[in-house]
Amino acid sequence: MTRHAxxxxxxxxxxxxxxxxNQIDQLGEALLALTGEVWILTDRLAVLEAILAEHGIxxxxxxxxxxxxxxxxxxxxxxxxxxxxxxxxxxxxxAIPAPT
Amino acid sequence: MxxxxxxxxxxAQRGRAAINFQAGIGIASARLLAQAERALAxxxxxxxxxxxxxxxxxxxxAHVIGDHPAFRLNTxxxxxRAKSHGPVARDAFEEQRDQLVPALHALDAGPSRxxxxxxxxxxxxxxxxxxxxxxxxxxxxxxxxxxxxxILHKLMLAKMFPGDIFAQRRAAxxxxxxxxxxxxxxxxxxxxxxxxxxxxxxxxxxxxxxDLSPRMLEHAARSGNARGxxxxxxxxxxxxxxxxxxxxxxxxxxxxxxxxxxxxIDAVFAxxxxxxxxxxxxxxxxxxxxxxxxRLTAWRFDHLAKWGGEPFWRASASMDLAAAATRAxxxxxxxxxxxxxxxxxxxxxxxxxxx
Ligand SMILES: C[S@@+](CC[C@H](N)C(=O)[O-])C[C@H]1O[C@@H](n2cnc3c(N)ncnc32)[C@H](O)[C@@H]1O
Numbered sequence: 085m086t087r088h089a090x091x092x093x094x095x096x097x098x099x100x101x102x103x104x105x106n107q108i109d110q111l112g113e114a115l116l117a118l119t120g121e122v123w124i125l126t127d128r129l130a131v132l133e134a135i136l137a138e139h140g141i142x143x144x145x146x147x148x149x150x151x152x153x154x155x156x157x158x159x160x161x162x163x164x165x166x167x168x169x170x171x172x173x174x175x176x177x178x179a180i181p182a183p184t
Numbered sequence: 185m186x187x188x189x190x191x192x193x194x195x196a197q198r199g200r201a202a203i204n205f206q207a208g209i210g211i212a213s214a215r216l217l218a219q220a221e222r223a224l225a226x227x228x229x230x231x232x233x234x235x236x237x238x239x240x241x242x243x244x245x246a247h248v249i250g251d252h253p254a255f256r257l258n259t260x261x262x263x264x265r266a267k268s269h270g271p272v273a274r275d276a277f278e279e280q281r282d283q284l285v286p287a288l289h290a291l292d293a294g295p296s297r298x299x300x301x302x303x304x305x306x307x308x309x310x311x312x313x314x315x316x317x318x319x320x321x322x323x324x325x326x327x328x329x330x331x332x333x334x335i336l337h338k339l340m341l342a343k344m345f346p347g348d349i350f351a352q353r354r355a356a357x358x359x360x361x362x363x364x365x366x367x368x369x370x371x372x373x374x375x376x377x378x379x380x381x382x383x384x385x386x387x388x389x390x391x392x393x394x395d396l397s398p399r400m401l402e403h404a405a406r407s408g409n410a411r412g413x414x415x416x417x418x419x420x421x422x423x424x425x426x427x428x429x430x431x432x433x434x435x436x437x438x439x440x441x442x443x444x445x446x447x448x449i450d451a452v453f454a455x456x457x458x459x460x461x462x463x464x465x466x467x468x469x470x471x472x473x474x475x476x477x478x479r480l481t482a483w484r485f486d487h488l489a490k491w492g493g494e495p496f497w498r499a500s501a502s503m504d505l506a507a508a509a510t511r512a513x514x515x516x517x518x519x520x521x522x523x524x525x526x527x528x529x530x531x532x533x534x535x536x537x538x539x
Contacts, residue, residue: 113264120205120268127201174264180271182278 107177114174121167189287190410193334199276203339206269210344213261217487220255221480224248231478238474238498241483262491270318273335274325288330288406296408296415298401303419304426309445309496310396317493322374322397329403333375347523352530353381353438355522356469359532365389365433369459371422371452372440376404376415382436383413389434392427394420423451430461438530441470442489442500449503453512463539466514469530472521474501481526505533513537 103111136143152160166181173180195203224230227248234241249255277284315321318332325331342349357378365386370379373393382391393415395401401417408415420426422440435456441449456466474482482501489497506519514535521528 109260109263112260113267116209116261116264117268120202120209120272123205123208124198124201127204128197131197180268182271182274 110174110177114171117174117180118171121170189284189291190334190407191338193330193338194280194283195276195335195339196279199272199279199335200339202272203276203335206265206272207340207343209261209265210340213258213265214344216254216258216261217484220249220252220258221484223252223254224480231480234479234483236479238483238486238502241479242487245483245487259491262488266317266491266493269336269340270316270324273331273340276335277325277327277331284327284330288327288403291406291409294405294409294412296405296413296417298398298405298417298419301418303398304421304424306396307421307423307448309448310421310443313495315443315493323399326399327403328399329375329397329401329406333377333400333403333407337375337377347529350377350381352523353378353469354384356438356467356530356532357381357385357436359522359534360385360434360436360465360467361534362434362465365465367432367434368392369394369425369427369432369435371435371437371456372443373404373415373417374400376407378436378438379404379413379415380407380411381438383408383411383415386434391415392432393417394422394425394427396421423448423455425455425459427459429458430464432459433461433464434467435459435464436467436469438469439471441468441505442494442497444500445496446499446503449500449505450508450511453508453514457512457514457537460537462537464537466509466533466535466537468505468533470505470533471497471501472527472529472531473503473505473519474498475504476521476528476531478526485527505531509533509535 133143169181224245229244229248235244245255310321313321318324322328322332337349363386366389368382368386368389368391370382370391370393373379373395374397376393379391379393382389391413393401393404394417395404396419398419401419404415405417408417418425418427422437423444437452441452444452453466456468460466471485472482474485477485485501486498506517509517509519515538517533517535519531519533521531523529
């Protein structure tokens with residue numbers, strides 16, 4: 085144990101502050117951007133459930149059993165990347181990227 | 185009367201919910217500001233005790249409630265919304281592009297048109313300013329007339345701003361002293377919201393619209409065609425239209441003047457005078473005069489204008505428009521707000537070119 089420890093760089097919690105004080109506003113904006121995304125999903129889910137219910141389908145159980153196809157997985161990944169890029173853009177103080 | 189595309193823009197779910205969220209943030213932001221103003225009052229600062237100078241007013245507010253959580257959060261929300269509303273609306277359009285583009289081009293044919301002619305040199309105060317803090321300003325994308333005029337106005341601004349923003353335009357147009365104008369010029373017609381009100385109040389008039397933004401006017405032409413109107417639209421500066429002297433009976437504008445530096449406002453009044461036939465009427469509507477508001481209300485406008493990308497608002501709202509109109513030669517000049525306290529928005533200025 086002690087023999088290995090001498091090779092390790094000592095962790096310094098104070099040095100682990102990744103964001104500088106001038107990034108606190110950007111953090112706030114990132115939080116707003118993220119809340120917007122969460123809202124969009126909340127809205128979409130409510131719409132979906134309402135539409136399915138109109139067709140007599142109880143979605144909740146079916147959703148838990150669902151396995152995405154490779155195509156759907158690809159589409160989901162693209163959406164995920166856009167979500168991450170939007171949040172990161174705010175965090176970095178950059179313009180929100182256009183859809184690709 | 186309006187096509188569904190214009191009356192209530194049909195967005196896909198993501199765009200609809202994202203715009204709806206922007207409106208929610210705008211409403212939350214206004215609530216936070218009201219809360220911050222109450223904190224200001226609790227600490228003894230009111231409309232009556234704020235200093236006269238606007239910069240000093242901002243300093244006082246910053247000194248007294250600068251670290252109040254509601255004020256800080258209002259700042260955060262304002263900043264984020266100013267930067268994000270443009271991209272959100274642009275993306276909402278893109279998401280529906282395949283449906284919207286053909287629907288919009290179906291409205292290209294008709295009696296309203298953007299007249300094809302060489303585009304005059306664009307003044308630097310317009311071309312070099314990113315109005316509303318949207319990258320590219322008024323002409324930021326090929327369909328920005330629809331993005332700004334319909335998506336943002338109908339699905340965001342109309343839900344956030346107090347009062348009915350379209351009824352305000354009808355009220356302004358209705359304030360004109362006559363109903364029988366044959367030739368009307370709408371200066372700063374943009375995507376055509378005020379032009380719609382003019383066509384409604386003066387159904388027999390021949391309406392011409394000018395603006396510096398081709399993207400906005402293209403949309404105004406579609407909006408005119410959707411209503412069977414024959415509007416002639418030109419890309420021209422209001423201060424130097426190149427249109428024939430004495431060729432209009434009413435020259436009017438809604439929310440143009442606060443986009444202009446004061447010397448250009450003077451030039452617009454002079455040009456208006458030149459364009460009117462003797463006995464013709466001038467009617468301009470814009471944001472309230474700071475000097476006629478209580479100091480807290482004026483400070484609030486200035487605060488919102490600063491975040492909203494409105495660089496000339498303060499200088500323009502500090503200008504005495506009645507004096508400017510009188511300098512230009514107008515007689516019987518009247519000015520004042522026609523809305524409700526404490527802003528009395530919209531503010532109207534009227535005068536006549538002597539017969
Ligand atoms: C707030 S919008 C006008 C709103 C419109 N009248 C309405 O009722 O919604 C201001 C418009 O003024 C235009 N503008 C700015 N400076 C101008 C100028 N010097 N001459 C003509 N139009 C100008 C802008 O391009 C923009 O479309």
